[in-house]
Structure formats: structure tokens, C-alpha cells
Amino acid sequence: MISRLHYADRVPEETGRRERKKQQTRRTLIETAARLFAERGYEATGVADIAEAADVSKRTFFLHFPTKEDVLISDGRARLDLALRVIEEREPGAPLREVLARSLTAMIDDTAARDLPSGMAALRARLIADSPTVQARILHAAFNAQARIAEALREAYPEVLDRTTAPSIVGAVVGAVSAAAIASLQDGDSAAETTAAMRRAAVVGLSALDALEE
Amino acid sequence: MISRLHYADRVPEETGRRERKKQQTRRTLIETAARLFAERGYEATGVADIAEAADVSKRTFFLHFPTKEDVLISDGRARLDLALRVIEEREPGAPLREVLARSLTAMIDDTAARDLPSGMAALRARLIADSPTVQARILHAAFNAQARIAEALREAYPEVLDRTTAPSIVGAVVGAVSAAAIASLQDGDSAAETTAAMRRAAVVGLSALDALEE
């Protein structure tokens, strides 16, 4: 009991100076990269340039991000965790459709609240439009996240979803929302318009669930 | 007139020796690459190795394929054209759902019919499973195809689909099918099982259309 309390006490300050500095360099790299990409374009900005501008070595860049593209996707994991938590913390007996809808809403809201206003989504959209490499990497990340969500859902609803229907359902939903979002962003829509398009697409995607209820 | 006849005469053999040799080199590169990938794995096979084994220069490889991954995706365009043709040649008044279903079926059938006997499907499955790069590239190709199909559908059904609902519908359908396909392949399913999973996913994806009919 005591050790539990002790552990809980430590949680808030669990970041030492070392960890804080690490996060600082990480943030600096992300911000610097975003700025340079916006100024000169993605292809025209080298990792060496980013490292130089952030005043670290090129090697350090790759200590924080496995590839050049990943510096753009850094917040993806947080969004995935959000979705997974919604699934995990569902009320017992909550219907699949409702849980999936809530999970999706959480991600859309987070995007609307954080990415769109910060201009990060718009930047990402620009980069997606003119760099196939970025496009491929983002798609790949989205796909992996999708697979994780599918797995979580299948564990939560084993009697309804099997090995391939779970991915197909999630694929339909995520596919609908992300295709709509990218189309909207590439058309130069405002953040509000894009959010609206995502919500509409969510409805479309969710109706894929009708195939299971007959 | 004479020159026209002359030209027409040549049409049957409209592929000169030059063009034939070019196609030959291309085929050799594809086969050599597939063989080496199968033998040593994707990452362990360099473009230089492929060129060497095919007895051409490395530069020649890139004359035929824009990237290393593209040597695996060379037939993707044909499949897309198939889907687009189904949409274009629809009977006037044919319902959206039916056209989309047929288009999808055409692609699934083509995959089952061509990739299966060539053994290309199995190889690709292995490579998708263990190379993120390949995975990303294939996803990317699929996404672009998806966008083209969405655009074609929107032109065919302008009163039902707008700028963002078209991508969301197609995204749902393609998302469902490709997620199911990859999940199945990564589970080591047989080609027949994978095809079946794709067909089931197609039903799931298509029911996203219910959102439009109310």
C-alpha cells in the first residue's frame, strides 16, 4: 500500500532534467523542421539543414526520428492512444457502433483542436500534395494505427468481429474519414470545413457496420 | 495516302526491334528482381545487384522504374484502368451501388486471376509483411488509384456525390477491402482465403452507401 502511494507520488515529477532536455531537443527539431519545410518545401530541406538550424548533429536527428518523414507524424501516436483508451474504457455492454463512433469522434476532435488551428494539418496537406514520399509514409502510419484499433476492437467484441472483418470495418471507417480529410485539405478548405467533412465521412464510414447487423 | 498505307502496314508489327528489346530488358529486370527478392529478401537486395544479375547498368534500372519498389507494382496501373473502364462504360441510369460493386469486383477478380498463378501474390505478401518501405509504397499506389476512382465516380454521379463524399465512399470501400486483404496475407492465409476475405470486405465497404440513401 505504501509503495503504491509512493509510486503515485513520483508520477508527476517522474521527468528528470535529462528527460526534460531530451524532450526539448525533440520539440526544437519538430518546430525547426516544420518551419523550414514551410519556407523552402519538403524536398528542398535536408536533414542536415534541419539539424544545423536546430543546432544539433545530423546523428541526433535520427536519434529522435527514424526517418525524415517521421518528424511530421510525431503526434500520431498520441492520437492513436486516445482512440485505444476509448475502446478500453468502454462501459460493459456498450454496443460496438457506439464505441467505434466515440473512438472516432475523439480522434476527429483532437485533430480539430490541435492540428487544424496550429496549421500543422494544413502544412501536412501541402507536403502530402507535393511529396510522394511523405504521402506514402503518412498513409503507412495511418494504416498501422488502423490495424492496432482493429485488433483492440476485435478483442473487445470477439463474438461479432473476426480476424478479417475487424480490419475491414475499421478500414472502411478510417478510409472514409481520411480520404475526405485529405480531399478537403487539398481543395484548400478552411479548418472548419475540413472538420465538417470529416464528421460527415464518419457517418458514411460507420454505416459500414450495417453489414454486420442483419 | 501512300505514307498512310505504309504506316498502316507497319501497324501489326508496330513494335520495332528497338521497342521489343526495351520491353525485353524491362521483363528481365522484373523477373530478376522478383527472383532475387525471393532468394535474399527485399532489403538485402540492392538495385546494383539486380542490375548486375540482369546484366545491365544500374542507371538502366532507373530508366525503367522510378524507384526500387516500383518493380513490384508494375501491373497496378492496368488494374486501375480496369476499374475506371467499368465506370465509364456503365449503362445509362445504372445505380451507383451497382457500378461501384462491379468496378470493385473487376479489381478483385483480376487480382485473383493474375497474381495468383504467377505466384506474384505470395511474393508480394511476404515482402509486404517484412518491408515497411514496400508496404508504404503499395499503400500509396492504392491511395492514388482510390482518388482517381473517386473522381470518376463523382463525374458519373454529380447529383449524389460531392467533392468530399465521393472520396469518403471510395475510401470506405477500398479501405475495407485492402485492410482485409493485408490482414489476411499477414496471417499467412492462402490466396483463396484472401480472395474470400476481400469479397466479404467488399460487402462491408459497400454498405457505407446506405448512408446516402435515406
Next chain:
DNA sequence: GGATATCAATGCACCCGGTATACTTATTTA
């Protein structure tokens, strides 16, 4: 509080995918 272990960051040499350029053929056309 000082020795010691840890770990972020570094510098450097190196590999591989992809490109620019200037060149050498083989094939096509006139």
C-alpha cells in the same frame, strides 16, 4: 559527497537509393 553507471549527443566513415552529365552504341527514317 564523491565514485560510478547511464544515456543523450557527437563526429566520422560508410552504405545504398536515386540523379546529372556527357558519352557510346543500335535502330530507325529519309
Next chain:
DNA sequence: TAAATAAGTATACCGGGTGCATTGATATCC
């Protein structure tokens, strides 16, 4: 047969990404 075209070549280069040995700040332990 000569000129034009286009596939293929050799070479040098760029940029992303890794292996490795090292340094120096922070954390841990006695």
C-alpha cells in the same frame, strides 16, 4: 548511306540513413 533518334553506359555526385567509438552531463549508489 547519312542523319536523327533513343536505349543503354560510365562516372561522379547528392542526400537519407547506420555503425561505431567517444564525450560529457545527469542520475544512482555507497
